[in-house]
Amino acid sequence: MKRALKIFATASLLLLLAAPAALADAQEPLSGMGSYGEAGDKVITNVGFIVLAFFPLLILCLSLIQWQLDKRKDRRKALAKHVGASRWDGGW
Numbered sequence: 001m002k003r004a005l006k007i008f009a010t011a012s013l014l015l016l017l018a019a020p021a022a023l024a025d026a027q028e029p030l031s032g033m034g035s036y037g038e039a040g041d042k043v044i045t046n047v048g049f050i051v052l053a054f055f056p057l058l059i060l061c062l063s064l065i066q067w068q069l070d071k072r073k074d075r076r077k078a079l080a081k082h083v084g085a086s087r088w089d090g091g092w
Contacts, residue, residue, distance in 0.1 A: 036043065
């Protein structure tokens, strides 16, 4: 827990220190210019399509990972049950 707190504090500090440098290039406020360039209709539409494609793919990947982890857990539980059962088969 202490390690996670240290990592979080370090990451927060780095982000706070990097923010002024990231905003230093803004010459005209509200000019519509981002780090990519001018944000026109085509750029906004393409970003929207990318976001729409990203989240279902993210959900699919995370679901496949969870499915594999569940299969692994079930195999380990079955093996532990099998080993535990054969260990006490002899009786007296």
